[in-house]
Amino acid sequence: MPDAAPDALPDALPDVVSDVVPGGDAMSRLTVRDLSVVLDGRPVLSEVGLDVRDGGWLAVIGANGAGKSTLLRALAGVLPYGGDVLIDDTPVRRLRHRDRARLLAYAPQTPALPVDMTVFDYALLGRTPYIPYLGREGRCDREVTASVLERLDLSRLASRPLGRLSGGERQRVVLARALAQQAPVLLLDEPTTALDLGHQQQVLELVDRLRLADGLTVVTTLHDLSLAGQYADAMMLLSAGRVAASGVPAEVLTEELIAEHFEARVRVGTGPAGRPEVHLERP
Ligand SMILES: Nc1ncnc2c1ncn2[C@@H]1O[C@H](COP(=O)(O)OP(=O)(O)OP(=O)(O)O)[C@@H](O)[C@H]1O
Numbered sequence: 001m002p003d004a005a006p007d008a009l010p011d012a013l014p015d016v017v018s019d020v021v022p023g024g025d026a027m028s029r030l031t032v033r034d035l036s037v038v039l040d041g042r043p044v045l046s047e048v049g050l051d052v053r054d055g056g057w058l059a060v061i062g063a064n065g066a067g068k069s070t071l072l073r074a075l076a077g078v079l080p081y082g083g084d085v086l087i088d089d090t091p092v093r094r095l096r097h098r099d100r101a102r103l104l105a106y107a108p109q110t111p112a113l114p115v116d117m118t119v120f121d122y123a124l125l126g127r128t129p130y131i132p133y134l135g136r137e138g139r140c141d142r143e144v145t146a147s148v149l150e151r152l153d154l155s156r157l158a159s160r161p162l163g164r165l166s167g168g169e170r171q172r173v174v175l176a177r178a179l180a181q182q183a184p185v186l187l188l189d190e191p192t193t194a195l196d197l198g199h200q201q202q203v204l205e206l207v208d209r210l211r212l213a214d215g216l217t218v219v220t221t222l223h224d225l226s227l228a229g230q231y232a233d234a235m236m237l238l239s240a241g242r243v244a245a246s247g248v249p250a251e252v253l254t255e256e257l258i259a260e261h262f263e264a265r266v267r268v269g270t271g272p273a274g275r276p277e278v279h280l281e282r283p
Pocket residue numbers: 039040044062063064065066067068069070071
């Protein structure tokens with residue numbers, strides 16, 4: 001069954017979410033130096049560097065196979081890498097798993113989901129770093145989870161097993177788990193690919209509001225270049241595992257760079273607030 005259209009977004013964040021997402025004093029500047037990843041003996045990322053300010057939104061773009069998901073997986077610590085990943089001045093690889101999970105949340109593109117687990121219990125897994133060893137979740141954990149599910153239009157599916165969701169519903173549940181984690185750095189791998197237009201807007205607006213209100217630092221891969229240009233304040237173009245361009249969206253979303261790295265013919269216009277809009281043109 002398709003979901004109902006998402007509710008209009010209020011200007012203010014819901015109390016519970018704004019109370020539970022870390023405040024502006026949380027650590028969240030993300031710095032990457034000379035990052036490299038080798039998979040199956042082949043270099044997939046080389047000499048990647050980036051710097052995302054506290055409360056910044058970096059969109060990583062690039063053609064299929066450029067290394068975008070690999071970059072996010074390395075940042076999330078689920079792949080071995082060379083080089084340094086720092087949150088403020090703390091090397092992420094030195095953190096214990098639990099401490100890292102409080103600083104950095106990652107929503108993968110297509111995670112394996114336990115088909116019998118309910119939507120609520122899966123999103124509640126995001127609270128694991130806050131639950132004492134051998135303990136149970138508390139009221140706050142359940143409230144945070146319920147609030148995030150509500151913001152993502154998932155409350156009515158809370159007791160539904162994951163195996164009985166549509167693709168777009170599954171994608172929002174994966175995001176819900178990451179948001180319930182309350183980490184100041186959020187890594188989202190193609191968070192909108194399976195979503196209808198209304199839910200794309202709902203998800204990106206929610207992430208943007210959390211970023212502006214609470215200083216979340218966001219890194220996301222996005223294939224939709226216009227969406228990337230509308231939401232990100234910085235962009236990085238990856239090509240064959242290396243940084244081909246980086247800067248503000250207007251510096252990266254140029255007709256020349258897109259032609260060269262995507263082999264696509266586009267027209268780049270200027271949208272609201274001077275942000276670039278990318279339109280495909282028929283050859
Ligand atoms: N586990 C793996 N073992 C070996 N090679 C891999 C592995 N995972 C990915 N690769 C290769 O690494 C390269 C980068 O893959 P990655 O998934 O990061 O690209 P991407 O930019 O996210 O692509 P897409 O836009 O298609 O999602 C590709 O050539 C891919 O085939």
